[in-house]
Amino acid sequence: MRLTARFYASASSIDTLPATPYPEVAFVGRSNVGKSSLLNHLFGQRLARVSRTPGCTRTFNFYLVQERWMWVDLPGLGYAAVARQQRHQWARLLRYYLEHRAQLHLTCVLIDSRHPPRLWDMAVMELLEHRGCPFVVVLTKSDHLSAAALQEQIAQLRTLLHACRYWVDIIPSSARTGQGREALIAVIRRYCQTPQ
């Protein structure tokens, strides 16, 4: 499915979060996990900046998709290369956003498929579970793993998430091979309650 998408706004503080009428999908995960790459892949065009160096995305970037959904590319956390004050500011804003953003319908929690979730990933999922906000786990860079290794990761995550009520799916994805694209768009469509 081809999607139309355009950059809508950036925010770096609570005051600058845009007021919009659209259901929102947030893409969160540690720095370098592949959030911006996944978004570009879903868009079918390069709108978000991607880099091998962690700490590339430095603001909350809002993209209007199909004129009906707002998808939000978030700065990644967890890399010391980013100044401490900056990291604190992102962490505060991220927490505020995940706890209070009224438009938030679905959060994609991106985890590198080669590694188990970190404490930070678990904290994000706990927060969403506590709020009662649905989230989907996206296992990124699946092109690095064999099918068997990927199944093993999925099985372990399932065990970890078995008590969660707001977890909706685990989707392996690769911006290189295209794996997971249609499945993720289908989940987004379902949770953003749009007719198409």
Ligand SMILES: Nc1nc2c(ncn2[C@@H]2O[C@H](COP(=O)(O)OP(=O)(O)OP(=O)(O)O)[C@@H](O)[C@H]2O)c(=O)[nH]1
């Ligand atoms: N092999 C492989 N590499 C990927 C994939 N997705 C992203 N990458 C690489 O991973 C690196 C980080 O990608 P980004 O999309 O910038 O990651 P990010 O999560 O947005 O990072 P921050 O903005 O720093 O938080 C880049 O070198 C990408 O080329 C993938 O599916 N497969």
Ligand SMILES: [Mg+2]
């Ligand atoms: Mg990024």
